[in-house]
Amino acid sequence: MINVAIDGPAGAGKSTISRAAADKLGFIYVDTGALYRSVGVYALRNGINTKSGEQLKKALPDIKVELVFKDGVQHVYLNGEDVSEEIRTPKASMAASDVSAVPEVRSFLFDLQRDIAVKNNCIMDGRDIGTVVLPNAECKIFLTASPECRAQRRYKELIEKGENVKYEDVLNDVNERDYNDSHRKIAPLKPSEESVIADTSKLSLDESIALIVKIIKEHM
Ligand code: DC
Numbered sequence: 001m002i003n004v005a006i007d008g009p010a011g012a013g014k015s016t017i018s019r020a021a022a023d024k025l026g027f028i029y030v031d032t033g034a035l036y037r038s039v040g041v042y043a044l045r046n047g048i049n050t051k052s053g054e055q056l057k058k059a060l061p062d063i064k065v066e067l068v069f070k071d072g073v074q075h076v077y078l079n080g081e082d083v084s085e086e087i088r089t090p091k092a093s094m095a096a097s098d099v100s101a102v103p104e105v106r107s108f109l110f111d112l113q114r115d116i117a118v119k120n121n122c123i124m125d126g127r128d129i130g131t132v133v134l135p136n137a138e139c140k141i142f143l144t145a146s147p148e149c150r151a152q153r154r155y156k157e158l159i160e161k162g163e164n165v166k167y168e169d170v171l172n173d174v175n176e177r178d179y180n181d182s183h184r185k186i187a188p189l190k191p192s193e194e195s196v197i198a199d200t201s202k203l204s205l206d207e208s209i210a211l212i213v214k215i216i217k218e219h220m
Pocket of ligand 1: 011033034093097098100126127177
């Protein structure tokens with residue numbers, strides 16, 4: 001199987017670009033952030049402190065997260081319920097960032113990610129795919145863009161969805177999540193040594209997709 005690892009900070013366009021590249025190559029696209037988001041949503045729903053490793057550890061046996069691919073589109077199930085929409089709110093984003101710093105949560109989600117990669121040609125995106133989850137991936141890409149550029153894109157996305165948000169708040173969220181994701185002790189966000197760095201700040205979406213497909217083809 002051919003495995004492509006795409007890591008990078010929030011809002012770099014990883015999911016949109018990875019999904020489009022996977023389509024062009026006939027691979028499945030696996031969004032691992034959805035797994036952390038689902039655990040975050042479980043915590044929010046059940047009054048669990050998203051920063052408490054102790055509370056989360058206790059809750060893990062009650063949590064079942066599954067990824068199901070319908071016509072190539074990923075759906076995430078939390079204890080049998082499709083939560084693919086609910087995991088996208090700003091609250092769920094922050095909860096995901098919190099719970100992802102807990103080692104037990106990371107190992108809880110590890111096998112699920114590995115299983116999919118063993119069985120499928122896939123592009124998997126996240127923060128630690130090239131470094132931890134798929135260290136032997138055929139191709140590793142670190143996809144990034146400036147914080148302002150990422151905040152602007154996410155702001156536009158949320159406004160289009162009808163969310164009532166301010167640009168400054170989105171930028172603060174981006175900076176806070178970058179800080180959390182890159183300073184945590186376990187699996188911090190960083191390019192692996194073999195990663196190709198792709199900065200999309202100055203590229204259009206189509207240019208970004210073309211660049212990623214080109215990099216992947218060069219590694220196949
Ligand atoms: O990519 P995303 O915004 O959906 O990710 C949500 C949070 O989950 C993000 O703050 C970092 C965390 N995450 C992670 O730690 N490891 C991954 N492989 C994917 C996401």
